[in-house]
Amino acid sequence: MITFNIVLLIFLSVATISGALVAVTAKKTAVAILASGAISLFASIFFLVLASPDVAMTEAAIGAGLTTFLFFVILRKTESHHAEK
């Protein structure tokens, strides 16, 4: 069980760091927003594995849910009508 947890944590760490790299280097803003949402999702699984479900829930609700959607709403508001999609 402990080894499984360690494998899971290593996988999550690699996934989080690669998500961060994608978020920084992505050409399209939408991809960067999705990548930063994925980071929050991985972080919330992190918290769950580390036995803090309350923090995991906050991270999933605010980091992965609310912030990602908010960025999309603002992206839609700021990109002009004829800009390239």
Add this chain to the structure above:
Amino acid sequence: MLRNSLILGLVAVFALALFTIFSEYKTPETLNRTAQYYNENEVSQVGAANVVTAVVVTYRGLDTLGEVTVLFLTASVIGFILRRKKKGEPVVKADKGSEILSTASRILFPGSIILGVYVFVNGHLTPGGGFQGGAVIGTAILLIALANPEFAVSRKVLHWLESLSGVTYVIIGLLGIFLAAGFLDNRILPLGDFGHLLSAGAIPIIYSMIGIKVGAELSGIITDINQTKTNLS
């Protein structure tokens, strides 16, 4: 080139510092004194199945009141900065959501609201609570706003919900001074059976008020952004 190598050097120093901190870290085998106190006395003093909720709402209730105040200030400042359109003025033109988005948001909306209410009503039994439940409700409103750019929740309803729940929260806290041991004491109501929905004194009511307040504030922020008159770009 010089700039890049400077950044690399800074990152290396930072990594070394973090590594030295974490290499010496050992997971503690026993709870520290505060955690032990909460763990031993929480059931008899507060009676909530979720110890985290007992700490957040009762032992550290004043901090939670402060957090709610910070969120309220944030919502007010956002509403102050973003100019809302007057009646009849057109909002910033944005594409309507696709058919998939608008249909999916209509299907997901009721479920998300119910999930949010469930999370904050059961805050003293299961993980989660007022902030998480309020954020889920805000996400539901945001989903609708994403599908329909002209969507707006009535400002009057949001203001009333937000103010009433905030005032109720403080009044319950003040009642604690007169009926129980101190401000935000949850024992103004009987503790009830451990693990039931109506248990842990005033915690379900307090967390419901926090949930409604946070949900209304986040919905207000989203409505402000969606209804803003000036072009954000």
